[in-house]
Amino acid sequence: MASAYGIHLGNSSACLAAYSNGAASVIANDAGDRVTPAIVALNGSEWEIGLAAKSGQALSKVIIKHNKRLMNCDWSEEDFSYVEAASSCRIQNEEKLTYEFETSETTQYSNPDNIATKIYAKLFTIASHSMSNESDLKLVMAAPLYWSNESRDRLVKCAEIAGFDVLQVISEPAAALLAYNVEESAEDINVLIYRLGGSSCDVSIAKVSGGFITVEKNIFRSDLGGQCITKDLADYIAQEVKQKWKLDPQESRRAMQKLLHHADNCKHILSTLSSAHVFIESLMDGVDWSQNISRARFENILSAKLSAYIEPAQTIIDSFEGKIHKIVLCGGSMKIPKLQSAIGNLLPEAEVLSGINPDEVIAMGCAREAGMLLDVPEFNLHDLNTEVEFLGKDIYLKYLDQTVQLFKEGTPPFTQNVCSVEATNDVKDISFTLHEHPESEKFAAETFNIENLNKPFTLKATLQPSNVLLQVE
Incomplete structure (x- = not known):
């Protein structure tokens, strides 16, 4: 007996979904959260993955973030610098990429593949605990559209070492459409897929015809992501602290790390509630900081960069000749209502599909694909990634x-x-x-x-x- 699962491992977070009884559903982790931070830390001599690695960033803890950027075989110097700046471990770039985790108790070396395997192992444990009986864990994964087959194979190998049996790797835009059953449309339709994650942005236009999904256009931006919003919110709080206490948190790296951590939590709260309370113990020089931030204030801070987030979507819409019928929103940062409405307003006549939590959409689509594959027992599962030639002329x-x-x-x-x-x-x-x-x-x-x-x-x-x-x- 086999169980069908879908995983989306992003730069900032990972989500696990299962398919059963004809529907996909997200599985919560051991902390009760539906999304797990894609962060790995060495605390003393013990490895921490997910929320444990993200929270309580002690001085003895060495952290690696945004590891997925370096899982791409075609990573750039920009990717390397970004991961290095966000993490507290040393990264050596000689013959091979090597992470050096040095704590007061030990020094350990790792690489991007090992870190990805640790995250998949964490998700494998969560999946195993969710099952009522023992069975094979069949998995469909999502990878960025622009990744090469070699990069996708690295993801597959990491997941298989963690214990999963990988059925297929599909593109993130295709997974987003599968989550909403868009491929079952009786008519030919064009869909705009807007994904805004923690550190990158993808905008695609896909054509759905006869059950086939074809990506017609795609724009990828590595300079846009939720971290830009987090940084602006942290800078706003820092200015409030400076105005009241005449202390500048921006002059202290430790203080800004605390601010960024709390600003990120505040951003997620304000995506669903009208206000959020920020309390930072011993922000700097023994000063505690307590502040209420309203969604109106948050949206005012966001407005300064709103045009930058709209620009890639507007560019791809202007370059596409056909009519766009639907919009699919995905990525953790698309939980923000103001961003959702801004993208929706670009195409007033298009239907906005937002019934699934945006940071769960891609994992749900992967789980549904896995479930459909297992529902066809006579189907050959050995080579699912095949090329299809489409009609070249009328x-x-x-x-x-x-x-x-x-x-x-x-x-x-x-x-x-x-x-x-x-x-x-x-x-x-x-x-x-x-x-x-x-x-x-x-x-x-x-x-x-x-x-x-x-x-x-x-x-x-x-x-x-x-x-x-x-x-x-």
Whole structure:
């Protein structure tokens, strides 16, 4: 017996979902939280993962954050500098990337793959505890759209070492659409997927046709993320402290670390409540800080950068010629109501799908994919990542004095089109011809005897990988 799970491991957090009884649901961790911080720390001689690593950042604790950035085989110097600045361990970049965790008790060395494995092991433990009986833990994972197959394989290896049986790796935009069952749409639709995570932003436009998902356009920004909002909120609190106590927390790295930690918690609270209380014990020079922050104040702070968050979405919308029917919001930072409304206002006629918590969307889509794969027992699960060729040109059908567009460019294979054919009773045979353009020469033809068929009759056309199958009914 096997259980289906989905995981989205981001730069800042990880989410685990399970699929059972025809629905996907998020599994809470041992602290009762539905999302686990993607942070690993060495505290003394013990490893801490998740909330334990994030909270109570003692002087003896050495922390690594945003490890996923360096799991990408094509990481840049910007990625390296970002991870190094956010973490408190040393990172050596010689022949291989090496993390040096040095505490008062020990010095240990690690690398991005080992850190990712520790996070997956934490999620594996959570998944194991959620099961009522022993079974194989089948997993579908999500990876950024721009990652290479080599980078995806590294994620798979880490998850398998942790104990999971990985079925498939899908792109984050595809997982977001699967979470909302968008691929089941009876009509061809275009969907805007806006993901704003802790340290990056992705905007994609995907076409959904006949159950296939095709990403038409994508913009990736590594300079936009929720950490920008957290920093602005921390700077605001620092100015309030400076004004009251004539102390500047921005001059102390330790004080700013405390401020950033509490500002991040405050940001998440204000995403759902109208106010949040910030209390920081011994912020600096023995001074405690206590302050209430309203959502109105938070949104006022956010307004300064609102145009920057809208810009990639506006750019991709302007470059796309078709109509966008739906918007899917995902990523932890998209929980902020003001950001949700700002993106929704770009396309007033589009339906905004926001019924699932944004930082759970991708994991839910992965879990649903895993569940669907296990529901088809005869399906070959050995090689699910295959390339599919889509139709490169329009195909037109001519018969009698009619010309119809049978299949549009970009149509996926095995799509069917049914036409109703009118013919007089004295017509015994009809010849159907296929063309790449209404005025071009035919490239295929088929003649059917319709003498014994009811009038009108139907013609069913099926697009196959190398031809078009015509059948009369």
